[in-house]
Amino acid sequence: MARIALYKDNYADSTVVSNLFIDEYMKDANDAQLKVYFYLLRMLNADQAISVSGIADKFNHTEKDVIRALKYWEKQQILDLDFDENKALVGIHLRDLSAQATPAPQHNVLLTSGSVQAQNTAGSSMISAAAQRVQTAPQETTPVYTKPAYSLDQLREFKEREETSQLLFIAEAYIGKPLTPSEIKTILFFTDVLHFSDDLIDYLLQYCVERGKKDFKYIEKVAVNWAEEGITTPKQAQKFSTRYDKSVYSIMNSLGRSTAPTAKELEFINRWTREYGFSTDIILEACERSSLATDRHRFEYAEGILSSWKNAGIHHKSDIQQADATYQKKKATKPAPAASSNRFTQFAQNSYDFAALEKEILSN
Structure with a gap:
């Protein structure tokens, strides 16, 4: 597979990881996903070539694992993948996760059939012809199902509903602790935006807890996935959750x-x-x-x-x-095992002349 060269103006013997990534994304990622993302950050500070196969070999993963990890982070909207007309991966755009008012310069990791440069897009005259062929990564779009920033008044009104107390009681029973205001807002999101019934929320919580997942960030991801699949009843959710590839x-x-x-x-x-x-x-x-x-x-x-x-x-x-x-x-060159050593074979073995013994016995 083609090698990929990465370039950056300033090289430092350190790798900076966004606090937002540590706080919000790291806990839900698996081993391969974390290794791939951290390695991409690391390689932005190194004048070295990379490839999918090289990453796979470095971490003892398959190339499919690396691609799956990249697509996972793309789904999390912290990077974008660029493909050519042959559906070959030619670019990786790492999004800026900082909360600065003025976004920091973005960096691109460009992949082509040859050695391609990853440059600071804020300005550099070293733009190769291959890099020019890679289109600018699309702007981040707002997902269909986005949790609103509920106000305290909205949260209070939700908690005061007659049917809400039973729903929150069920949720606390599954989670095993009182719900925080943030977690209550997530349940409000299930009913207000996703339009989940109480029965579906009940099944959602049961489904996640049975899999050892009590974190509401994980539960919210499952809920959004179900909403995107058009699931509206526990029966549909059960059928969907039992589907395997x-x-x-x-x-x-x-x-x-x-x-x-x-x-x-x-x-x-x-x-x-x-x-x-x-x-x-x-x-x-x-x-x-x-x-x-x-x-x-x-x-x-x-x-x-x-x-x-x-x-x-x-x-x-x-x-x-x-x-x-x-x-x-x-196995073929291994020497034959020694004779069994037990209480019957621990004594010296003798060779007897049975004809002489018989003659001696008869003469007595």
């Missing part, structure tokens, strides 16, 4: 399961895909070996295989073949 069902089938995954099984699958960063073909290979090896505890068996592959630095299916060949080579 084709790869999940492929993994389930390879392990002899024909039903939707349980919470524990989905935990395994998420670990293999997100934490370990394996592609579906590698996971299916481990599942096939597990099914051939045992009829019970196949998920645990596959976990053992994939965990060992992760520790061995396996990223592609070809790596598995090399690991197998190395194992077989070591």
Whole structure:
């Protein structure tokens, strides 16, 4: 894959991370997403080339993991991705997260088929022809579902509604603590903007808490996602939440399961895909070996295989073949095991002449 050069006017031996990012975005991101974003910030201060494959190799992730991480941050609206007519990634625009009245100069990470420059867009005469072909990143637009800045009067009026007290009681029971004014405003957002019924909010809270998520930022993201999908009833939400992509069902089938995954099984699958960063073909290979090896505890068996592959630095299916060949080579050259040492074999072994012994016995 093409290498990407990044340039900046001033290089410093430090990387600045926005407080807003730490406060609002970092807690919901996974390991791969954080590594990719921090690495992009780091590389803005280095006169070095980068590539998707290079980032993947550096952090022992797949290229798909890197692309997924970039698209995650694009969805969070803290960066923009530029693609050419062939849908190849050619640019990354890191948005300014500071709250300054006058925005700081923005920086672009430009990707093309050759070595392309990432420059300070506030002004530089070093603009290559390839950089000129990259269009300016689109301006940030206001999402359809934006939580208003509710006033204290609006919050007080909401709390005084007859039906609100029961809803807040249910929410506090799920969360396990009294709600803060900010959290109450989020529930007001569910009813006022998303138009969720009390039953749907009840199911929303139950759904998130069962997955160990009590943070209202996470709950709000789920709610907005449901609203964007047109979900208006708990039944629709339940049907939507049980939908999994084709790869999940492929993994389930390879392990002899024909039903939707349980919470524990989905935990395994998420670990293999997100934490370990394996592609579906590698996971299916481990599942096939597990099914051939045992009829019970196949998920645990596959976990053992994939965990060992992760520790061995396996990223592609070809790596598995090399690991197998190395194992077989070591096995072939391993010396034969010594004779068993137990209480019957710890004594010196003698060689007897049974014909002489018989003659001696008969002569007595």
